[in-house]
Amino acid sequence: MVKSRLVRSVEPDPYPHLPVERGKKDKGVGIWVPQDKHRLLCDYLYASRYAWKKWPERIFIDPFCGPGRIQVEGESFTREGGAVLAWRTLAEEAPFSRMLVGDIDPIRAAACERRLQAGGASVKSFAGPAVETIKDMVQEVPRNALCIAYIDPYNLEYLSFSIIEELAKLRVDLAINFCTMDLQRNAEFEFDPERARFDDAAPGWREDKDVLEASKQNVKLAFFRYWCRLVGGLGFEHSREMPLVHNNAGQPIYRMVFFARGHDLPKRIWSDVARGQNRSLEFF
Numbered sequence: 001m002v003k004s005r006l007v008r009s010v011e012p013d014p015y016p017h018l019p020v021e022r023g024k025k026d027k028g029v030g031i032w033v034p035q036d037k038h039r040l041l042c043d044y045l046y047a048s049r050y051a052w053k054k055w056p057e058r059i060f061i062d063p064f065c066g067p068g069r070i071q072v073e074g075e076s077f078t079r080e081g082g083a084v085l086a087w088r089t090l091a092e093e094a095p096f097s098r099m100l101v102g103d104i105d106p107i108r109a110a111a112c113e114r115r116l117q118a119g120g121a122s123v124k125s126f127a128g129p130a131v132e133t134i135k136d137m138v139q140e141v142p143r144n145a146l147c148i149a150y151i152d153p154y155n156l157e158y159l160s161f162s163i164i165e166e167l168a169k170l171r172v173d174l175a176i177n178f179c180t181m182d183l184q185r186n187a188e189f190e191f192d193p194e195r196a197r198f199d200d201a202a203p204g205w206r207e208d209k210d211v212l213e214a215s216k217q218n219v220k221l222a223f224f225r226y227w228c229r230l231v232g233g234l235g236f237e238h239s240r241e242m243p244l245v246h247n248n249a250g251q252p253i254y255r256m257v258f259f260a261r262g263h264d265l266p267k268r269i270w271s272d273v274a275r276g277q278n279r280s281l282e283f284f
């Protein structure tokens with residue numbers, strides 16, 4: 001497994017008075033956030049640093065950025081958030097020329113911007129729902145840029161497919177945290193009156209033959225595969241490894257999926273860094 005040396009330490013918060021991400025219930029995020037989500041993202045960036053170096057413009061796009069700082073449940077200190085870690089991982093060898101970060105909460109978007117600036121990044125923040133801000137972010141990207149989009153919503157319903165369609169206008173790789181927990185909670189989501197809430201993430205899923213014919217046990221997997229095919233329809237291929245992130249109770253909550261288009265190297269690098277984590281598709 002490729003190791004990133006940069007992400008292993010915790011830097012002090014340049015702005016301790018600014019907000020911190022403590023999860024939806026404000027009790028602190030799970031330890032899986034730094035240990036799995038952030039580690040995989042940063043290991044991937046570090047392992048791909050020579051590929052990044054070849055590009056005159058390197059852009060990081062994060063439409064669900066949070067405030068740039070997290071606190072893990074039970075810990076007395078705070079740690080860097082995903083965008084800040086991503087910046088620091090490449091800062092020495094192939095720094096992002098621009099960090100484009102957004103959040104529905106303007107205070108969080110601004111906090112992330114300030115923390116990135118404190119680390120020396122060139123950054124622009126966007127306040128608003130990702131479905132809107134992504135359009136402005138795409139407008140900011142120069143033609144000669146390689147981009148990575150880190151898509152990390154709390155819920156599947158915010159993972160609107162239109163975000164991916166917008167990003168597909170760019171030369172971009174996608175690191176997406178796909179919330180399996182939402183599907184878990186809707187074990188019988190064929191009959192769920194709220195089922196429409198997945199329509200934005202995967203338009204047309206209710207008419208898909210494989211989903212319609214799937215057993216109750218398999219319908220969540222069929223949904224996920226349908227979504228992968230939708231993204232594939234934009235020309236992206238997913239990496240073989242899609243590690244599952246588990247919560248403290250051992251339940252799968254996210255699947256970390258990586259997509260690239262037109263070149264195999266990023267998928268191979270992702271697979272290398274992700275190998276060893278649980279990658280079975282059977283346990284949704």
Ligand SMILES: C[S@@+](CC[C@H](N)C(=O)[O-])C[C@H]1O[C@@H](n2cnc3c(N)ncnc32)[C@H](O)[C@@H]1O
Binds near residue numbers: 063064068153154
């Ligand atoms: C999982 S947290 C982000 C954590 C961050 N990516 C990290 O790695 O440190 C999700 C963030 O999305 C924001 N959010 C919720 N709904 C949103 C929406 N529709 N569009 C953009 N941001 C949203 C929340 O305010 C929250 O800060």
